[in-house]
Amino acid sequence: MNFTxxxxxxxxxxxxxxxxxxxxxxxxxxxxxxxxxxxSGLTMVASDLEIVIRCTVTGATVTAEGAIALPAKKFFDIAxxxxxxxxxxxxxxxxxxxxxxxxxGNFRLxxxxxxxxxxxxxxxxxxxxxxxxxxxxKLADRVSPFASSDETRYNLAxxxxxxxxxxGASMLRMVATDGHRLALSDGEVPGIAALFGARKALVPxxxxxxxRKLAEGGVGSIEMSVSEKFLFVGKGDTEIWVxxxxxxxxxxxxxxxxxxxxxxxxxxxAFTAALKRVAxxxxxxxxxxxxxxxxxxxxxxxxxxxxxxxxxxxxxxYAGEPxxxxxxxKYLQEAVAxxxxxxxxxxxxxxxxxxxxxxxxxxxxxAIIMPMRIF
Amino acid sequence: MTAGCEPGVPRAxxxxxxxxxxxxxxxxxxxxxxxxxxIVGGSERRGVVCAASYEARKFGIRSAQPMATAHRLCPxxxxxxxxxxxxxxxxRLIFAIFHRFTPLVEPLSVDEAFLDVxxxxxxxxxxxxxxxxxxxxxxxxxxLTVSAGVATSKHVAKIASDLGKPDGLLVVPPGxxxxxLAPLPVGRLWGVGKVTEGALERMGVRTIRxxxxxxVDTLIGRFGAHGAxxxxxxxxxxxxxxxxxxxxxxxxxxxxxxxxxxxRKTMERQLxxxxxxVASRMRRHDFRGRTVTLKVKYSDFEQVTxxxxxxxxxxxxxxxxxxxxxxxxxxxxxxxxxxxxxxxLSNLEGEEAPAISGPDGVVLENRMDRxxxxxxxxxxxxxxxPVQLSLFGGSGQGAAKAKAxxxxxxxxxxxxxxxxxxxxxxxxxxxYGRKGILPGRLLEED
Numbered sequence: 114m115n116f117t118x119x120x121x122x123x124x125x126x127x128x129x130x131x132x133x134x135x136x137x138x139x140x141x142x143x144x145x146x147x148x149x150x151x152x153s154g155l156t157m158v159a160s161d162l163e164i165v166i167r168c169t170v171t172g173a174t175v176t177a178e179g180a181i182a183l184p185a186k187k188f189f190d191i192a193x194x195x196x197x198x199x200x201x202x203x204x205x206x207x208x209x210x211x212x213x214x215x216x217x218g219n220f221r222l223x224x225x226x227x228x229x230x231x232x233x234x235x236x237x238x239x240x241x242x243x244x245x246x247x248x249x250x251k252l253a254d255r256v257s258p259f260a261s262s263d264e265t266r267y268n269l270a271x272x273x274x275x276x277x278x279x280x281g282a283s284m285l286r287m288v289a290t291d292g293h294r295l296a297l298s299d300g301e302v303p304g305i306a307a308l309f310g311a312r313k314a315l316v317p318x319x320x321x322x323x324x325r326k327l328a329e330g331g332v333g334s335i336e337m338s339v340s341e342k343f344l345f346v347g348k349g350d351t352e353i354w355v356x357x358x359x360x361x362x363x364x365x366x367x368x369x370x371x372x373x374x375x376x377x378x379x380x381x382x383a384f385t386a387a388l389k390r391v392a393x394x395x396x397x398x399x400x401x402x403x404x405x406x407x408x409x410x411x412x413x414x415x416x417x418x419x420x421x422x423x424x425x426x427x428x429x430x431y432a433g434e435p436x437x438x439x440x441x442x443k444y445l446q447e448a449v450a451x452x453x454x455x456x457x458x459x460x461x462x463x464x465x466x467x468x469x470x471x472x473x474x475x476x477x478x479x480a481i482i483m484p485m486r487i488f
Numbered sequence: 489m490t491a492g493c494e495p496g497v498p499r500a501x502x503x504x505x506x507x508x509x510x511x512x513x514x515x516x517x518x519x520x521x522x523x524x525x526x527i528v529g530g531s532e533r534r535g536v537v538c539a540a541s542y543e544a545r546k547f548g549i550r551s552a553q554p555m556a557t558a559h560r561l562c563p564x565x566x567x568x569x570x571x572x573x574x575x576x577x578x579x580r581l582i583f584a585i586f587h588r589f590t591p592l593v594e595p596l597s598v599d600e601a602f603l604d605v606x607x608x609x610x611x612x613x614x615x616x617x618x619x620x621x622x623x624x625x626x627x628x629x630x631x632l633t634v635s636a637g638v639a640t641s642k643h644v645a646k647i648a649s650d651l652g653k654p655d656g657l658l659v660v661p662p663g664x665x666x667x668x669l670a671p672l673p674v675g676r677l678w679g680v681g682k683v684t685e686g687a688l689e690r691m692g693v694r695t696i697r698x699x700x701x702x703x704v705d706t707l708i709g710r711f712g713a714h715g716a717x718x719x720x721x722x723x724x725x726x727x728x729x730x731x732x733x734x735x736x737x738x739x740x741x742x743x744x745x746x747x748x749x750x751x752r753k754t755m756e757r758q759l760x761x762x763x764x765x766v767a768s769r770m771r772r773h774d775f776r777g778r779t780v781t782l783k784v785k786y787s788d789f790e791q792v793t794x795x796x797x798x799x800x801x802x803x804x805x806x807x808x809x810x811x812x813x814x815x816x817x818x819x820x821x822x823x824x825x826x827x828x829x830x831x832x833l834s835n836l837e838g839e840e841a842p843a844i845s846g847p848d849g850v851v852l853e854n855r856m857d858r859x860x861x862x863x864x865x866x867x868x869x870x871x872x873x874p875v876q877l878s879l880f881g882g883s884g885q886g887a888a889k890a891k892a893x894x895x896x897x898x899x900x901x902x903x904x905x906x907x908x909x910x911x912x913x914x915x916x917x918x919x920y921g922r923k924g925i926l927p928g929r930l931l932e933e934d
Contacts, residue, residue, distance in 0.1 A: 263799070266799055290879060292799065292800070292878055292879055292880055293876050293877070293878060293879060294879065295879060363880055368879050368880065396874075399874045399876070401874040439874060441876060465877060465904050467879065481879065483876065483877040483878060483879050484877055485874045485875065485876045485877065486874060486875045486877060487874045
């Protein structure tokens, strides 16, 4: 193996793949990136068995074909310190390491045989559907904080992707819940029914983050397809496979309350600011915050038993009976962040039932939060 | 709270263990029993020996032996029932004495504790002198004897107090731990029971010296993490701090049955009873637990435990019962007759216990006192810790791991209504006693 590649290109490639490499030592080869130089150019693959990422560079000059797995993080560190310009990478005689030389600096880096690297999953046979990158990022950002970070709650540790019909429009829907709160967000994606019509995909959080990163880079759309085991996403010279969670997502429709009688119209920015202000004094673990609705007044307050209190008032439109209700303030902030409109609605029934937070108009986002019993 | 000692300075740990505690308290309360074989234990047919005086031990009577065996070994012994409340009372006196010497007291049970007296030399003299003084004060103020072990670690101190019994004082000076441990049989190591001992014996390992000499990998390969732990202990390494017991670690209940039970239905009913009792204790002390542990003792005294952790903490009897029943499936109960069933909840969440030290019972009683005081002051003073409510009801709802065994059927009642129901049940119990309201199944005849 012998090839020459531009240093910036090499660093860019490595920065994309090394995030996926697994640094834990269960399978040493997973901390490595598979480097392959052949007629099609230079390809790099990283995998943690759950996520596989493959990037190809066409600009490399390959003088001898070959493949080796190299420690991803170390290779990345080397690329970063090389000067601008061409970098030549060649296999040593024994075939167990490579020489890396730039305009200045020579390195030898030991690797593992390419055969030890896990096999690539196949690409799903379903026809790929184009999803606008910006839309994907928006949906993912709104719901992913709501997924469970508790690894034992396997079926909640991911984001559900499914399709949803809205007045004949075909929507991509993302849903996430950690058992205390839930968020769903819809965005129109023509043809998405072909992908998720029969099959939903439960995508682990880390995998969704990788796809989100890909969707975010540059303009344009991502190509998405799905098989029984994998969600596959391609964009430009990068492809990502994410292994789906093999678990049942709870029937989330059941917990969406219908017709909560107490509705408050709340200005988003003022409410966000008030939440951030009182959060400073909220108890550290539980982040408990009290909301008191009465007429046009919403009092936001918190108490840390040994430390003190904080409160703030937001002007709202509320016609219901006075209501005091407790929440995890962090949950509130993350729900409000999903709303991009100027005003949001908080719909409640009482202080122990699900509250709904959604934009004043439109159905692009919906959050449900269970109250916290504080009073 | 742990000792904040400087690194490099050897610690001074005392292990204090009352000699034949229950039996000694009985003798102290009735001096005519002095010098006689006194055996304290459960009811005659099914109970086990809780304590035996040294005179009784000469007949071969040991703790945890069935009472029937004790009767056979020593027909003329003096057999007394357990008076736990009295032992707790005496225990409190003894722990108060320990606390005069250091705040770092870790209770292991009503009659046993670790003390960290590192750096107390200026105040009370050498660790050996402190141990001798504590022994003298305990004898003077309670008339009871306590055995003491003095060492640089908990493990060695415990072995030392054991070797010196009764009324012993054994000091293992810093640097001599390995030599002290080496000739002892492996069974002396903390955490080495009959099963491990047998397995070690088959490997040709009999003394602690043999364990220390084995490569740690061999032990890990055979015993897992426990192997590494044994290896460390055998080499005199034990950095575990003395932890003051102001935290209740688990709440549980167990019953030894008059007759071995065989029927699955009977076992389930017993579990239901236990689950509700544990749950109401949890609620009384404002605790919620995450891990349910089932203990099963078969008729041949072999004992197994099975545990499962919930995604969310609970104090609901129905939920605890459903888990316990499933855990029962993982035992041989039914195929083998059962003499004891127990359920406990650990991984507790709840109000911090008051900052006092003492054995479990003491802590709980104090909590009750405080609770009563709070209630007397009116309900508005009884502030609760915020509790995040859950979207999906039930304990295991929608939260099973993939391919994991099915989650127990969630309660049909929503968690909040269940909570309200439990509160009402608790109030009925308070007014009319435990029989005031019961699950219907507990009224059935066998």
